[in-house]
Amino acid sequence: MTGINHLAQHRMIVQPRDLHLLRELSLMRVIDREQAKIVGGFGSTTRANTRLLALTRAGLLRRFFLGSGGGRKALYALSPKGALAADVPARGPRRPQDALLVADYFVSHQLAVNEIYCTLKYRTIPIPEVAFRRWLDFPQPVVPEVSLIPDGYVELTTPAGISACFLEVDLGHESLAIWKGKAQLYLQLALSGKFQKQFQQERFRVLVVVNSERRLHSIRKAVAAITQKLFRFATLETALDGFFAPVWFRPTETQPTSLFETTP
Secondary structure: OHHHHHHHHOOOOOOHHHHHHHHHHHHHOEEEHHHHHHHHOOOOHHHHHHHHHHHHHOOOEEEEEEOOHHHOEEEEEEOHHHHHHHOOOOOOOOOOOOOEEOOOHHHHHHHHHHHHHHHHHHOOOOOOOOEEEEEEOOOOOOEOOEOOOOOEEEEEEEOOEEEEEEEEEEOOOOOHHHHHHHHHHHHHHHHHOHHHHHHOOOOOEEEEEEOOHHHHHHHHHHHHOOOOOOEEEEEHHHHHHOOOOOOEEOOOOOOOEOOOOOOO
């Protein structure tokens, strides 16, 4: 309430859509304009630009830029004032206001994670009776006993029950040795019973989204040396174009399949 009163002094009326955007930013950490359009429900680029600028000038958002020249784009993160107004934790990259970043791995990685999140929560799921249920992120290890921090966790409701999936996005910055270690940790999580206790679900899958086909098959081979279960692999492009289409590779099979091989 204090944050909203402060905004009133600056003649800024915080709309329900603004609060929704600020709350989502606490989860998404950093967004570009296109992601803001999806999350905020803006019908046009002009309306999105106008509102994002107003929220930035009111101190609710922090703005900085990624890239250079014609490829430069504005990015937005939640400010402490914005977090106060929305009553959410102030999370996101600590970059200076209006800073120009030539490259930033954390930001690029988080934007890719956000693309998957927006696809699942805000876009139409083309399978009848399958719906988005919830998404979690992990500032800390998924369970205290397993030093594993996934990029996300999604649950989808289906007629057969809840489909639980961890998400891992790889943009080519982690070694294959790290991936073997991740596979061992996910296997430990599955076999220990800690997942079932923490999430109240019987089983999970790990969806690995990568930046190229070559990278996909390299990671797939590394993971297959540890386990032939749990994991599914797709490129970022194919996952965004058809998340529920047959684009997912198992660790050892040569042909991609759908997450739901038949209509649930």
